Amino acid sequence: MSEADKGSTESAVEAPRDFIREIIQSDLDAGRVDGLVTRFPPEPNGYLHIGHAKSLCLNFGVAEEFGGRCHLRFDDTNPVKEETLYIDAIKKDVSWLGFDWGDHLYFASDNFEQLYAWAVDLLENGKAYVDDLNAEEMREYRGTLTKPGRNSPHRDRSVEENLDLFARMRAGEFANGEKVVRAKIDMAAGNINLRDPAIYRILHETHPRTGDAWCIYPTYDFAHGQTDAIEGITHSLCTLEFEDHRPLYDWFVANLPVKTAPHQYEFSRLSLSHTVLSKRNLKQLVDDGKVSGWDDPRMPTLSGFRRRGYPASAIRTFARQLGFTKSGDSVVEMANLDFFVREALNKTALRRMAVLNPLKVTIENWPEGQVDWMDAVNNPEDEGAGKRKVPFTRELYIERDDFMEDAPKKFFRLSVGREVRFKYGFFVTCTEAIKDDKGEVIELKCTYDPETRSGTNPPDGRKVKGTIHWVSAVHAIKGDVRLYDPLFNRPDPGADGDFQDDINPDSLTINTAALLEPSLADASVGEAIQFERLGYFCADPDHSPNAPVFNRTIGLRDSWAKAQKKG
RNA sequence: UGGGGCGUGGCCAAGUGGUUAAGGCGCUGGUUUUUGGUAUCGGUAUUCGGAGGUUCGAAUCCUCCCGCCCCAGCCA
Numbered sequence: 086m087s088e089a090d091k092g093s094t095e096s097a098v099e100a101p102r103d104f105i106r107e108i109i110q111s112d113l114d115a116g117r118v119d120g121l122v123t124r125f126p127p128e129p130n131g132y133l134h135i136g137h138a139k140s141l142c143l144n145f146g147v148a149e150e151f152g153g154r155c156h157l158r159f160d161d162t163n164p165v166k167e168e169t170l171y172i173d174a175i176k177k178d179v180s181w182l183g184f185d186w187g188d189h190l191y192f193a194s195d196n197f198e199q200l201y202a203w204a205v206d207l208l209e210n211g212k213a214y215v216d217d218l219n220a221e222e223m224r225e226y227r228g229t230l231t232k233p234g235r236n237s238p239h240r241d242r243s244v245e246e247n248l249d250l251f252a253r254m255r256a257g258e259f260a261n262g263e264k265v266v267r268a269k270i271d272m273a274a275g276n277i278n279l280r281d282p283a284i285y286r287i288l289h290e291t292h293p294r295t296g297d298a299w300c301i302y303p304t305y306d307f308a309h310g311q312t313d314a315i316e317g318i319t320h321s322l323c324t325l326e327f328e329d330h331r332p333l334y335d336w337f338v339a340n341l342p343v344k345t346a347p348h349q350y351e352f353s354r355l356s357l358s359h360t361v362l363s364k365r366n367l368k369q370l371v372d373d374g375k376v377s378g379w380d381d382p383r384m385p386t387l388s389g390f391r392r393r394g395y396p397a398s399a400i401r402t403f404a405r406q407l408g409f410t411k412s413g414d415s416v417v418e419m420a421n422l423d424f425f426v427r428e429a430l431n432k433t434a435l436r437r438m439a440v441l442n443p444l445k446v447t448i449e450n451w452p453e454g455q456v457d458w459m460d461a462v463n464n465p466e467d468e469g470a471g472k473r474k475v476p477f478t479r480e481l482y483i484e485r486d487d488f489m490e491d492a493p494k495k496f497f498r499l500s501v502g503r504e505v506r507f508k509y510g511f512f513v514t515c516t517e518a519i520k521d522d523k524g525e526v527i528e529l530k531c532t533y534d535p536e537t538r539s540g541t542n543p544p545d546g547r548k549v550k551g552t553i554h555w556v557s558a559v560h561a562i563k564g565d566v567r568l569y570d571p572l573f574n575r576p577d578p579g580a581d582g583d584f585q586d587d588i589n590p591d592s593l594t595i596n597t598a599a600l601l602e603p604s605l606a607d608a609s610v611g612e613a614i615q616f617e618r619l620g621y622f623c624a625d626p627d628h629s630p631n632a633p634v635f636n637r638t639i640g641l642r643d644s645w646a647k648a649q650k651k652g
Numbered sequence: 653u654g655g656g657g658c659g660u661g662g663c664c665a666a667g668u669g670g671u672u673a674a675g676g677c678g679c680u681g682g683u684u685u686u687u688g689g690u691a692u693c694g695g696u697a698u699u700c701g702g703a704g705g706u707u708c709g710a711a712u713c714c715u716c717c718c719g720c721c722c723c724a725g726c727c728a
Contacts, residue, residue, distance in 0.1 A: 102666085126728090127728095128727085128728050130727090130728080160728065162727095162728080163727065163728075165727090166727075166728090216726095219726090220725080220726060223725095223726075224724070224725085227724055228654090228724075229654085229724060230654055230655075230723075230724060231653060231654045231655095232653095232654080232724095233654085234724090261726085262726065264726095265726050266726095267726095274654095274655080275654045275655035275656085276654090276655050276656070276723080277654085277655075277723060277724050278655095278723075279655095280724085283725085283726045284726095285726085286726035287726080288726085302726095304725090304726070304727085304728090305727070305728045306728095309728085325656095325657070325658090325721080325722070326721095326722055326723080326728095327722095327728090328656055328657060328722075328723090329655070329656050329657090329722070329723050330723090331656090332656095351657085353657095353658085353721095358663085364728095406664085406665090406675090406676060406677090407664065407665085407676095408664075408665055408666085410658090410664090410665075411657070411658065412658060412659075412664090412665090412721095413657065413658050413659095413720080413721045413722075414658075414659090414720060414721050415658095415663080415664065415665095416663075416664090417663070417664055417677090418662085418663045418664080418677070418678070420663085420677060420678060421663070421664065421676080421677045421678080422677095423677090424676085424677060424678090425677095427689090427690095431689075431690060432690095436687080465685095465686095465687085465689095465690075466690070466691095495688095497688065498688090506686055507686095508686055508687070509686075510686095539686070540686090542686095549686085550688095551686095551688075552685095552686045552687065552688095553687090554687075615687085615689085617687055617689090618687045618688085618689070619687090620689095641687075641688095641689050641690095642688090642689065642690090643688070643689085644688050644689090645688040646688085647688095648688085
């Protein structure tokens with residue numbers, strides 16, 4: 086992360102207190118653990134999104150606060166869904182968010198041999214068995230939510246037979262689905278996870294890390310807790326839907342010769358309004374071409390946010406102030422995230438001038454060919470950011486929205502006969518609006534007051550109600566500006582059917598007419614820049630000095646537009 | 653007629669028997685301002701899902717009721 090990104094925004098948010106931190110504190114105080122070790126365990130089957138950021142901030146956050154450590158562990162037990170490209174993308178995103186796992190990078194697959202041995206251990210102790218039931222039969226034997234299940238006919242196979250079968254499973258003698266090994270727990274348990282859960286299945290599939298070494302793979306339930314134990318994880322933090330799995334997690338820890346006894350705690354996952362946050366839905370958007378990729382700036386993925394220009398610090402601050410609770414069905418409003426994005430950007434973004442919808446202005450009393458280089462501050466929130474020069478000339482462009490023909494009293498911008506300040510320039514009065522045949526205003530004739538040069542006020546003491554931005558016609562460069570609106574046009578996409586039916590068709594607008602202050606050609610990708618009065622932008626990876634491309638990260642708060650909307 | 657959770661303002665969320673029921677977002681007024689931005693000041697729950705009960709005192713303890721979420725993958 087950059088120096089600027091390490092700013093003080095986070096320290097401004099008080100150290101949070103939540104039930105997880107309380108548990109950790111009390112475990113430490115009581116000496117139940119020697120130190121804190123957490124882990125962030127993504128499955129490499131998609132990109133990380135803002136929901137993962139919450140978990141990342143919790144796991145790495147508490148580790149840092151309590152002087153412990155946090156491991157990055159890939160939960161790669163299902164080769165049919167997992168890919169190396171996701172492993173790389175996840176590592177990049179975790180680093181970008183600002184977390185460092187040091188030497189503690191692990192893969193569940195590193196433990197396949199040990200997990201196999203533990204499955205054998207269970208088989209030897211009569212606590213597991215090889216079953217021949219197929220998936221459909223197993224479902225039928227499992228019972229329902231209200232009715233207990235029945236024992237499989239193979240539940241009481243001999244230890245010898247089980248061991249032989251399991252060895253042959255490993256050796257590849259059986260096809261996918263032909264055999265499965267199950268923990269022998271209780272088919273009548275109210276908790277369905279305890280009705281003899283599958284712990285090993287046959288998957289003739291190449292694994293991203295172990296290749297073809299295995300054709301049987303442990304399930305999540307059989308891998309997660311044991312992997313936690315191997316790594317010495319003390320507090321295994323996960324989301325609420327795993328609450329029902331905790332008895333199973335504990336069962337394996339209790340019934341296997343693991344060296345440590347980690348504990349699982351659950352917190353509520355993040356839901357955000359106006360977007361979807363499940364890998365399945367996000368992958369569908371990518372696969373169906375509804376977005377340009379996982380890093381499309383409209384995506385709630387970390388890579389999407391990064392490309393969009395959201396500072397990592399804003400995401401961290403956002404996560405931090407949310408808190409960690411067990412309230413299951415909470416949906417955080419997108420406006421909450423927006424606030425932290427603007428807050429971070431306001432402090433760090435360089436200010437530049439750019440006109441998105443240009444309207445020509447000719448300053449008739451300005452000498453032809455004269456260029457005055459005016460002082461402009463780079464960031465009013467940060468004196469250290471310095472100043473730059475911007476060229477003021479006879480022919481300028483302003484924003485179309487900054488001119489109105491029949492302007493109401495409350496309109497503080499330009500209109501025929503009205504005077505405004507051109508930021509860092511002069512007071513300018515509009516004398517005439519030139520129209521084309523269709524009656525559309527195509528140019529403004531104006532005059533300026535030489536006694537109002539930026540930094541000075543007119544001797545007669547008159548004031549101006551508005552200040553607008555502008556660019557010099559001869560100096561400006563052209564560029565594409567991509568404007569984003571929410572990907573979905575309702576806060577709860579999919580609430581009444583297919584979430585794709587709620588896609589906002591106008592979520593991306595590409596503006597090719599924008600005129601930019603010349604220095605913008607040299608913007609570096611991702612660098613935060615405010616286009617004065619318009620919003621925060623950053624150069625897209627597609628950007629080049631000859632063909633500038635900017636993304637609008639987020640607009641400025643706009644109370645004028647809001648008042649307009651209300652009528 | 654199963655098991656596991658959760659219910660505090662529009663949203664998130666403190667609160668752990670005695671507080672005028674924190675705080676943030678949003679919304680809404682004012683002030684400042686060469687960004688209608690920022691900053692700043694004020695307003696925004698007589699009440700904690702509901703009903704009873706215990707207590708001098710309850711969002712906090714007890715009882716019953718109501719509502720919402722998760723679980724029947726050889727996904728994680």
